[in-house]
Amino acid sequence: MNRGLNNAFPQKAIITEIRDQMAVVFVPLAKYETGYIESTVLLNNDMIGKEAIVVFINGDRNQTVIVGVLP
Numbered sequence: 001m002n003r004g005l006n007n008a009f010p011q012k013a014i015i016t017e018i019r020d021q022m023a024v025v026f027v028p029l030a031k032y033e034t035g036y037i038e039s040t041v042l043l044n045n046d047m048i049g050k051e052a053i054v055v056f057i058n059g060d061r062n063q064t065v066i067v068g069v070l071p
Contacts, residue, residue, distance in 0.1 A: 005030035007059040010067065013052050018043050023066060025052055032061065039066035 005011065005027065013025035013034075021043055022036040037054070043066075051070040057063035 007056045010053050010055050013054045015047050034064050037064045
């Protein structure tokens with residue numbers, strides 16, 4: 001069974017940078033780091049290093065959005 005990244009499902013990521021209300025995240029399962037992406041939750045610098053839930057719009061990694069941050 002292949003347990004690689006399936007872009008159709010939400011994924012866990014780690015927030016690595018925050019600027020304004022956009023962030024860079026690292027998706028460990030794919031060994032992939034995004035550029036600055038949008039978020040549906042308010043971000044602050046205390047969230048750097050926290051896990052986030054991200055989705056890929058239409059399965060496209062170039063259209064990643066943060067939909068939640070885990071405490």
